[in-house]
Amino acid sequence: MSTSPLPAARGTELPGQHAADLSAVRADARGRGELTVLVDDVRSFRDGRPCLVSRSSAAGVKLLQRLAGTRIDHLWLDHDLVGDDTIWPVVRHLETAWETGQPYDIGLVHLHAASSRAEHRMGITLRRAEYRTERPVDLELWTR
Numbered sequence: 001m002s003t004s005p006l007p008a009a010r011g012t013e014l015p016g017q018h019a020a021d022l023s024a025v026r027a028d029a030r031g032r033g034e035l036t037v038l039v040d041d042v043r044s045f046r047d048g049r050p051c052l053v054s055r056s057s058a059a060g061v062k063l064l065q066r067l068a069g070t071r072i073d074h075l076w077l078d079h080d081l082v083g084d085d086t087i088w089p090v091v092r093h094l095e096t097a098w099e100t101g102q103p104y105d106i107g108l109v110h111l112h113a114a115s116s117r118a119e120h121r122m123g124i125t126l127r128r129a130e131y132r133t134e135r136p137v138d139l140e141l142w143t144r
Contacts, residue, residue: 034073079113
């Protein structure tokens, strides 16, 4: 595990960073004006926008836990992750945080799913927990 600060690089993956690095993440988010988190097994942003990336639901939950108390301006969630993994552990984590009176401070949750039914279910769950959601329609947004 690295003890160096997290870079402000595009698509920074955080599978094993120390909690001490969280201050660097927060400082970087304040410096550029917003924090974007992407939970997706294969995609990245075509425009190279800076973001923190998790490639599985387990890594997504751990990243959110580390970011508790930090404003997340944009949270991008892909429903179907690698293998049998889906985004539901992340969605349930967000829902539980809200139910316990400690919701995450998230500006907008962007939902991506190949199935409109899956996206609809995710949206219902998150909106019930008072998170704002939208489904992005720009297919040119992603690289693989």
